[in-house]
Amino acid sequence: xxxxxxxxLALAATVVAQRSRWRSSGMxxxxxxxxxxxxxxxxxxxxxxTFVRVEYDSYGGRGGGGGCWTDYPDSDLNFSLRLQxxxxxxxxxxxxxxxxxxESLFDYPFLYMIEPGSLVFSEAEVEALRNYCLRxxxxxxxxxxxxxxxxxxxxxxxxxxxxxxxxxxxxxxxxFHCVYDLKEKPQVPAINAARRGFNGxxxxxxxxxxxxDTSTPHYRAINDDEGRIMILICHNTDLGDGWxxxxxxxxxxxxxxxxxxxxxxxxxxxYAMTH
Numbered sequence: 001x002x003x004x005x006x007x008x009l010a011l012a013a014t015v016v017a018q019r020s021r022w023r024s025s026g027m028x029x030x031x032x033x034x035x036x037x038x039x040x041x042x043x044x045x046x047x048x049x050t051f052v053r054v055e056y057d058s059y060g061g062r063g064g065g066g067g068c069w070t071d072y073p074d075s076d077l078n079f080s081l082r083l084q085x086x087x088x089x090x091x092x093x094x095x096x097x098x099x100x101x102x103e104s105l106f107d108y109p110f111l112y113m114i115e116p117g118s119l120v121f122s123e124a125e126v127e128a129l130r131n132y133c134l135r136x137x138x139x140x141x142x143x144x145x146x147x148x149x150x151x152x153x154x155x156x157x158x159x160x161x162x163x164x165x166x167x168x169x170x171x172x173x174x175x176f177h178c179v180y181d182l183k184e185k186p187q188v189p190a191i192n193a194a195r196r197g198f199n200g201x202x203x204x205x206x207x208x209x210x211x212x213d214t215s216t217p218h219y220r221a222i223n224d225d226e227g228r229i230m231i232l233i234c235h236n237t238d239l240g241d242g243w244x245x246x247x248x249x250x251x252x253x254x255x256x257x258x259x260x261x262x263x264x265x266x267x268x269x270x271y272a273m274t275h
Contacts (some may be wrong), residue, residue, distance in 0.1 A: 056099070061172040194256065219234055
């Protein structure tokens with residue numbers, strides 16, 4: 001059995017074993033929504049990977065989604081748990097949220113931003129993100145669909161890096177293979193969109209508000225001068241929903257969380273932490 005198959009089976013077994021406990025709110029802290037915690041070595045309180053969600057402002061509510069708080073906190077908690085269980089990383093059980101202008105930003109090498117289709121950066125945020133990326137930081141952008149939302153993000157990132165454009169990553173790029181050997185670029189829809197029911201079709205994409213085609217997932221990168229990914233743009237996919245919804249539906253968990261959302265997420269964090 002290959003290493004990928006072994007890890008996928010381990011994840012599935014872990015979730016099956018824990019699911020009954022997660023549903024018993026009396027056994028676990030209510031403020032973690034049933035996600036178990038774990039101990040960290042008190043001698044090395046800062047020698048941990050911490051999942052950091054970026055707080056940002058949206059332009060007049062444009063986009064209609066939940067903005068930077070979409071899938072929060074379940075997505076962040078579940079993904080942190082799986083990183084702790086399925087990798088050799090020492091992971092902080094308590095993910096955090098920060099604004100780009102927070103003075104502690106540079107303490108964290110990985111940032112996660114969700115639903116950026118209507119975000120707008122302040123000038124201070126533009127400068128902070130530019131400095132963060134050029135000094136070795138990594139930003140993952142997730143969960144936005146269609147052409148207009150992508151154009152908004154591209155315009156904002158152009159303010160950050162006027163001389164750098166996003167480039168489409170080929171499937172051969174190491175980020176698709178560094179832990180899990182993925183055979184396709186994963187596309188994860190929200191759980192409701194996954195079951196559209198058109199003549200029995202099982203969908204893997206969501207409709208765009210502007211009506212544009214969303215059937216193809218895109219993974220684009222803004223690189224530094226050495227070719228390191230500074231910003232990874234996961235477009236026409238929603239990895240975060242695969243993390244958030246893992247305990248709600250067995251079919252969705254098997255098809256999207258186990259096969260796509262967690263493998264790609266673990267690959268992304270592994271790449272970020274080794275580059």
